[in-house]
Amino acid sequence: MIRKRTATIVSVQALAAPGHYVLTFDDPETARDARPGHFIAVGATTPANAGSSILRKPFSIYKVDPDAGLCTILFSVYGPTTSTMALYKPGDKLDFLGPLGGRVFDADPQAAVHHVMVGGGYGVPPLNFLAKTIKAANPSAKVTLIYGARSANLLVGDDGLREAGVEIIACTDDGSLGVKGRVTDGLAPLLAPPILGAGGASGGACVYTCGPTPMMRAVAELCMAHNTPCQVSMETPMPCGIGICVGCVLKKADGTFSRTCTDGPVYPATEVTWQ
Amino acid sequence: MAVNLEVKIGSLTMRTPVTTGSGTFGFGSETKDLVDLSKLGAVCVKATTRERRLGNPPARMCETASGVLNAIGLQNGGIENYILEKLPYLRQFDVPIIVNVPGESPDDFAYVARRLTESGGADAIELNISCPNVSHGLDYATQPHLTAEVVAAVKAVTDLPIIAKLSPNVTDIRPIAKAAEDAGADAISLINTVIGTAIDARKRTFKLANKTGGLSGPAIKPIALLAVYRVAQTVNVPIIGMGGIMNATDAVEFLLAGATAVAAGTVNFVNPLAAIEIADGIADYLEKNGFTDVHELIGAVQ
Ligand SMILES: Cc1cc2nc3c(=O)[nH]c(=O)nc-3n(C[C@H](O)[C@H](O)[C@H](O)COP(=O)(O)OP(=O)(O)OC[C@H]3O[C@@H](n4cnc5c(N)ncnc54)[C@H](O)[C@@H]3O)c2cc1C
Ligand SMILES: Cc1cc2nc3c(=O)[nH]c(=O)nc-3n(C[C@H](O)[C@H](O)[C@H](O)COP(=O)(O)O)c2cc1C
Ligand code: FES
Numbered sequence: 001m002i003r004k005r006t007a008t009i010v011s012v013q014a015l016a017a018p019g020h021y022v023l024t025f026d027d028p029e030t031a032r033d034a035r036p037g038h039f040i041a042v043g044a045t046t047p048a049n050a051g052s053s054i055l056r057k058p059f060s061i062y063k064v065d066p067d068a069g070l071c072t073i074l075f076s077v078y079g080p081t082t083s084t085m086a087l088y089k090p091g092d093k094l095d096f097l098g099p100l101g102g103r104v105f106d107a108d109p110q111a112a113v114h115h116v117m118v119g120g121g122y123g124v125p126p127l128n129f130l131a132k133t134i135k136a137a138n139p140s141a142k143v144t145l146i147y148g149a150r151s152a153n154l155l156v157g158d159d160g161l162r163e164a165g166v167e168i169i170a171c172t173d174d175g176s177l178g179v180k181g182r183v184t185d186g187l188a189p190l191l192a193p194p195i196l197g198a199g200g201a202s203g204g205a206c207v208y209t210c211g212p213t214p215m216m217r218a219v220a221e222l223c224m225a226h227n228t229p230c231q232v233s234m235e236t237p238m239p240c241g242i243g244i245c246v247g248c249v250l251k252k253a254d255g256t257f258s259r260t261c262t263d264g265p266v267y268p269a270t271e272v273t274w275q
Numbered sequence: 276m277a278v279n280l281e282v283k284i285g286s287l288t289m290r291t292p293v294t295t296g297s298g299t300f301g302f303g304s305e306t307k308d309l310v311d312l313s314k315l316g317a318v319c320v321k322a323t324t325r326e327r328r329l330g331n332p333p334a335r336m337c338e339t340a341s342g343v344l345n346a347i348g349l350q351n352g353g354i355e356n357y358i359l360e361k362l363p364y365l366r367q368f369d370v371p372i373i374v375n376v377p378g379e380s381p382d383d384f385a386y387v388a389r390r391l392t393e394s395g396g397a398d399a400i401e402l403n404i405s406c407p408n409v410s411h412g413l414d415y416a417t418q419p420h421l422t423a424e425v426v427a428a429v430k431a432v433t434d435l436p437i438i439a440k441l442s443p444n445v446t447d448i449r450p451i452a453k454a455a456e457d458a459g460a461d462a463i464s465l466i467n468t469v470i471g472t473a474i475d476a477r478k479r480t481f482k483l484a485n486k487t488g489g490l491s492g493p494a495i496k497p498i499a500l501l502a503v504y505r506v507a508q509t510v511n512v513p514i515i516g517m518g519g520i521m522n523a524t525d526a527v528e529f530l531l532a533g534a535t536a537v538a539a540g541t542v543n544f545v546n547p548l549a550a551i552e553i554a555d556g557i558a559d560y561l562e563k564n565g566f567t568d569v570h571e572l573i574g575a576v577q
Contacts, residue, residue: 001308002308002309003308003309004309004546004547004548043545043546052340052341053338054338054341054342054343054492054493054521054541054545055338055343055544055545056544056545097309097547236333236334237334237336237337237338239336239338239343239544240543240544242305242306242309242547243301243305244299244300244301244305244306244543244544244547245298245299245336245345245347245544246298246301246321246330246335246347246350247335247336247345247347248333248335248336249330249333249335249350250333251332251333255329256329257329257330257332257333257350262305275332275333
């Protein structure tokens with residue numbers, strides 16, 4: 001159920017990573033309904049003062065606290081919407097549509113597999129949500145986050161994962177933390193040979209990825225080469241987020257165009273073409 | 276005091292003067308959680324063609340200053356898919372349906388119009404002779420005789436009201452509107468998008484895969500208002516005005532320029548309830564300014 005909301009902002013915090021913020025808002029229904037992979041479309045410019053930018057912009061759900069009725073997003077400042085959001089104060093209103101997304105991450109917490117999240121930049125927050133959801137449903141599930149950035153200070157979105165028992169592998173271009181190199185350098189050793197899964201049973205990996213398109217492409221191609229199932233969460237620009245503009249499409253392997261906002265944003269890697 | 280918002284577009288009665296702009300509201304069902312369609316003046320659905328169309332490759336849209344460029348390329352499932360898959364949802368609501376029809380030949384337009392008429396699939400047909408994103412689309416609305424040819428071909432196969440949707444990408448829109456009226460159009464809608472492009476300096480590429488697209492949103496409002504004003508001076512049939520309408524004040528300006536009804540287009544991407552809220556806002560404007568009927572506004576600025 002998509003709702004149009006004007007929710008009260010509870011907090012806006014700057015992260016150590018320059019230009020990155022987490023914003024928490026009060027909306028019990030979204031906190032209850034949102035699943036990992038869902039997003040919201042934030043309108044930070046109103047029709048009444050339509051300035052240079054008029055469209056809503058999509059942001060992944062990062063955390064939910066259904067008991068407190070709170071939801072959190074993580075964003076980095078690029079343009080008009082995110083610049084406005086960075087200036088919000090507790091008590092201000094967040095205008096959004098949500099939860100959005102027709103197909104979200106599909107993970108079976110009980111499966112004897114190694115759940116591997118591979119993320120970059122603002123692609124990490126939905127994976128954090130997914131990792132915690134799997135762990136909450138099955139504390140003995142084997143869950144790993146591999147995330148990357150140019151440098152250690154730009155790694156974001158890992159909040160609470162260690163405490164939840166998720167293994168974390170950082171990859172940095174400059175080697176300032178963890179593996180020196182890309183997320184695929186962190187991922188490759190996990191894919192071959194087959195890993196011992198939860199409960200000691202032999203199980204392969206299931207990969208879930210979200211981040212810049214070139215990164216997801218590399219992850220998807222590596223997984224396909226290893227016959228490893230991989231789900232990708234596409235981050236094409238989404239002018240409406242609700243299926244009415246047909247502007248957000250992805251070309252699928254069967255040649256048709258799919259609306260990433262309502263048919264996605266999550267797709268099996270085998271369905272995606274990369275241009 | 277209640278004010279009258281009801282208007283007529285040919286034989287079509289609209290409860291409020293606000294419809295949706297084709298291509299900016301899907302086929303109605305996408306917003307089922309948010310919008311009660313029976314509160315709209317009419318629903319104008321996405322372009323529906325004779326055969327299924329896949330549309331243009333991405334990137335199809337980008338944001339520009341106070342506007343949006345799009346090159347969707349008329350992605351749709353075709354007329355039979357519309358009748359089977361889209362129409363049943365729309366018909367659950369007491370609201371007139373306007374189907375937007377593009378085509379590559381007068382025969383294409385007539386074929387879809389005939390199927391819509393036979394199936395009860397529309398209450399009015401909007402001829403999209405002005406889409407800038409496909410070849411053989413724009414061409415018709417650039418020449419009076421081609422416009423007349425399409426209108427006449429459709430007139431011959433249907434009794435439904437025919438709305439000719441015109442393009443601003445012409446030297447003078449007036450002779451084209453006149454040709455549409457003379458050929459039997461019951462109304463004129465304007466404007467379709469304004470052709471343009473956007474370039475990415477960082478990647479040194481066009482931002483749209485199609486290179487060019489149609490500009491919509493507040494950026495084109497002055498162009499649209501002038502087109503409405505000029506055509507209102509030229510024809511006697513009603514005009515549906517659109518182009519950058521974001522709120523009730525914008526809509527009132529179009530009525531004052533001579534539009535009988537208006538369409539909420541790009542604003543739906545920001546607020547899918549816009550067509551309903553704009554109609555409420557027009558009612559407020561009428562009351563606050565001592566009017567009782569929306570017709571008192573139509574063409575009041577000369
Ligand atoms: C499903 C989905 C989920 C998303 N989740 C998040 C999230 O959780 N957190 C988050 O911060 N962002 C997220 N994004 C991306 C975010 O929606 C965009 O970055 C958005 O465009 C920012 O809006 P803006 O108005 O601030 O900037 P815009 O005006 O849209 O952007 C200004 C300029 O910067 C460029 N630009 C925008 N974003 C980027 C980028 N990421 N990298 C390089 N150039 C860019 C644009 O092309 C434009 O030219 C998500 C996108 C999608 C599709
Ligand atoms: C994404 C998009 C798709 C559109 N598709 C169609 C279409 O299929 N047929 C049509 O006649 N007009 C189409 N239009 C044009 C609109 O109906 C309208 O004429 C135009 O956008 C101007 O109004 P606006 O500024 O309020 O959006 C489209 C516009 C947009 C932004
Ligand atoms: S963003 Fe508009 S259809 Fe997907």
